[in-house]
Amino acid sequence: MLDGATSPSPAVTVIEPPAPAPAHRLQPLLHDLVSAVMAPTTALSGGDGQIRPAGVQGLFHADSRALSQVRLEIDGREPEAVGYAPHGAGGARFVALARWLGDPSPDPTVRIHRVRQVVPGGMSERIEIVSTASRPVTATITLALSCDFAPIEVVKSGGETTPAAVAGGGPGELTWGSGGIRVTVAGVDAHAEPAEAGRAGRLCWPVTLAPRGRTTLRWDVAVRDPEAVVIAPARPAEWVTERGGPRITATDRRLTRLFEQSLDDLRSLRLAETGAPADAFLGAGVPWFLTLFGRDSIWAARMLLPLGTELAMGTLRVLARRQGTRLDPGSGEAPGKIMHELRRHEFALEGDNLRLPAAYYGTVDATPLWISLLHDAWRWGAPEAEVAALLPHLEAALGWLAEHADPDGDGFVEYVDTSGRGLANQGWKDSGDAVRFHDGRQAEPPIALVEVQGYAYQAARQAADLLEAFGRPGAGRWREHSAALAERFRARFWVDGPRGRFPALALDRDKRPVDALTSNIGHLLGTGLLTGAEEAEVAALLVSPAMAGGFGLRTMSAEEGGFSPLSYHCGSIWAHDTAIVVAGLARAGFGAQAAELAGGLLTAGETFGYRLPELFGGDDRETLGHPVSYPAACRPQAWSAAAAVTIVHAALGLYPDVPAGRVLLRPLAGAPLGALSARGLRIAGAEVSAAVDADGMVSVAGLPAWILPETAAGRP
Template identity: 70%
Template sequence: MRDRRLQPLLHDLVSTVLAPTTALSGADGQIRPAGVQGLFHADARVLSQATLAIDGREPEPIGHAVSGPGSSRFVSLARWLGDRTPDPTVRVDRVRRVTPGAMDEEITLASTAADPFSCTVTVALSCDLAPIEVVKSGGATVPLARESGGGLAWRSGDTRVTVSGGAYADGGLRWEVTVAPGERVTLRWGVRVTDPKAVVTAPAGPREWSRPEIEADDARLVRLARQSLDDLEALRLAESAAPQDTFLGAGVPWFLTLFGRDSIWAARMLLPLGTELAASTLRVLARHQGAKVDATSGEAPGKIMHELRRGEFAVEGNDLRLPATYYGTIDATPLWIALLHDAWRWGMPESQVGALLPALESALGWLADHGDADGDGFLEYIDTSGSGLANQGWKDSGDAVRFHDGGRAEPPIALVEVQGYAYEAAVAGAALLEAFGRPGADRWRDYAGRLAERFRERFWLDAGHPALALDRDKRPVDALTSNIGHLLGTGILTPAEELRIARTLEDPSMSGSFGLRTMSTRDAGFSPLSYHCGSVWAHDTAIVISGLARSGHGGLAARLADGLLSAAEGFAYRLPELHAGDDRALMGHALPYPAACRPQAWSAAAAVAIVHAAVGLHPDVPAGRAVLRPLPGAPLGALSVRGLRVAGASVNATVDPSGTAHVTGLPAGVTLRQG
């Protein structure tokens, strides 16, 4: 039988990233010419091999650590060198530093042997400049021949890769080394990339958000926050044409570019650290806001885009062919509106909010004019191009929308959480229009009210929870999924309905893993290793944690947070895109989903969402007030956070062991009340 192409696995690789450049290697530091290993810049693999050898043998690895944005250390041994004793006497430290468009390595040989030794150190190198979509599909690639002339360099089109350091040898670099007893010898080499047509680049300025100091009884929360803040800093990106505005690239390696939904959610979770990232993300997406109807790209007037690439994104082996600027998302537009509103309430300057009001009005117009294709009053999607995403919510895999019996829903599909987003966006849009003296507030409040009535009539099931979606025949898709948790806090539910959803999600079939499962174990489509039908996604769980905390269901919020913290322990506190949805008792730790991206922006931002839920600070700067509503009883233990941001002011918050919270540093004119 002919082997089918398989997407390369990622779970055991080490990512060293400072966007838009990423090195993916084995845990031993070796970059081998296999799978997805390599050095990537923007959307191409610029080195497909960088393997270290000493006297023709690979060192034996004993450990590694990611040591900050763009930096990793790999430690190994050369036991065939040095003394013939049980203790190793020759250690090899390989320090990798990635910066935008470059990678540098220091290879240090340290000896505690009694006698000097000599050896030959080599680094074998190759380059294929394979597009990311070819690597993702498991497609075959061919190493490029190096440029003629001195040195090591490769070129394809306008992209050029050059290597320096050591003596140039066949297939790489070479050093002849002698190490005396007690000495250390350090070798250095590096690679540089010139890529003038990349659509993303490093931002022009410093980090846009604060880095708070966190102390907590639960040490896992401190460690997760520290690693997550490093990863968020490493994922900062800007458009090459407008480097002054930063957004977060979605994830390494497949999604290190602008993704409307992902970048919005990550910026929204980071609002407690300042509004600057939200403001720049909003501006970037507004510049790409749809202006015309285009079935191929999914563009429509007022619509917020899905993803940005250098060129067409065509995955070998299937029919997916996405244009460079693709709009196939049903939820990015209402989420953009909600982000603008939330940033305003956290203190985004009124001049910056005002500049985005025309884009707000266009986005609101899309809700009614283009988001509801068949006029039934719900937002729904269908790919009419035949080459785009079949599912266009955050669960966008082909089998993501399934009935309880496992059957797949047919489009047009109206997702449950998207109706909540639309309700929240309409109410938020009305508040902004009214506050800034623009017409239309009453129209959008009326829209929200009518949507809530229709939703209550059509989505609620006899089982006591809302359906996942309505299919093309307006039948409720009756699987129990995490999507319903996104409704919490949007305003579309009554308190009694929020309680029903909280109790539904509390069932072990949903919450019995390390976080919230994407689908109940009782549904026929469930698999703990399904991308969207049984796995656990950190950002999905964090969104539900935030909604539970806001709606007064702190007990379940705390249990789900504990699940993510326990999962983080097994991933060195770098939460992946998703992990397996097995029961917690099965292995005692979370199992990886083998093709999960890591780091991932909204997974890293989940750490901030957990801290925010525990503290419970909810400012409304335009109204001159802030509400403090921590999780009751301090279920995550005592917590101190210094360096939150409200309207540019540095704010400190503490939660004592009894669950009593205190806040200091709120800006003048903002009055605090307990929730």
């Protein structure tokens, strides 16, 4: 190298940081929010009672957010939350502290109790300020209030919203309006401050408390929404009586507490269709699905038949009025088909191809389940005139099964979304990835689900019983139909796995068995599609560690390639799914297995404050010792709340056949859930009490004189 020469600089490679991934919106989380609901209105807040302008917090009415912010401040500061608890149906109580007020001591001397009560079309709050201080307390109480009228589908998809301007108001009053919706907030003795740039509207109260004094402030909100498609029913639930409604006493106090909370939640989820307030049904769940859902509303009503038939008949009539009459690929409608979902307008999630019309029929199972609900309500003693009035709709539903449920003619009920904008999967596991092979591959439609064949088989047999009992033609045809379906099913669905034989989850487009072990096969129990030996094979697999190693029944075995404990349908645990299988096991005589799964739900109920969510994680029990929340699960949710009634019913084992004048008594053998007594059950409209003692002996009282109790071996 020459003197004075410089070596060339080494080449420098500049590594650019990777481009950020395209932003996508996330569905807001629910698991840590407190809900108070009286359908069609719901309040969702933090555990401190504050409703903040974020995520899914807000006061919702019939799929629209009425208030997006309700924030309490004392002298410009938020109080410090210390606890909350449910406060009856539609209510919640929150407790907080204002430690900067009162005596200068380590102990707080000023407490705030916020008692919230949601009613159909509104909400009220009492703000109780209690001082134990030795000196007077002076403060200004402020409520910051905003309204954005966001549709529920925008909130669900994490979309952006803009606060609406205050449209007017009077003394102590603020009003917002959008289209036909009007929201009015009024505070008793409050001073109202309309919203200004960058600030919410406000209600303000100056407060002075004497030493050890207290005061109560009151405010309420009313929502006027003439365009809503659902309203509150005209009458209270039939199980709400002067005697207080159904009550149970159980050795296991968890069951008692779960039952009581579930009844409160079921009362609060009752809805009616606008224009038909006499026919009640259950909205599916808070907040995403608080409307009419064919499958969900049917299953919930079916699970609640031990409390009476009125809800079942209302649900049947509402769905019958919207039964399909034409072929429409866009909505999935077909003659005789029962609908899936009802909204005020098209339901379209931002960033998703899903676009469901306001009345959507994309469900393969609601129609046979509608038939089974009509049959079961008849057996429980629904008025014969009401049952007879629905028989033309039964025949139309059978027409759908015969002409439209099997588009390729292979003899199985199947589905495919031909619109490209509807639900890709149309059974109860309706997420896009729900139907998977053992190795994790997704099945391609058309898909024939295993449980739907069971539903169709049972519906055909039950429809035959109804047609025959009411002197209408066709019973023989449908008994032959069910027998042929059973033969085809036995030839095509059963597969072998490492733990033995079991029915496949489905048949795919190429008629291959989708060989994953899932909870779906538990829905076959009690349908009659399986022989006794086949039921025993299924029962053994359902309580294997891979299926029952969590707190209930996993939707998919932990040994499957697609398993994930926090997948919506591929490894999580759904309370209603577990309860349906508990009922099937109980009826088939597998009491120990039924009790094992029920015990998992009772532990989960304790974890979730006895308000079972829509679903929760399917992790092993040893992972945390309690179930993991699924963060976007609805809570309360109709068929999850109904699970408590199903557990009680399975333990007691009352199986009425009112037209035949008898009720079979078949409790879980040996009372594996402990002693249990229930009052306020209903058979043929009569209030009935039933009990199982610690030895498993059952007794029943209050039956009409013409209905005789029988045990499996004959009359007691």
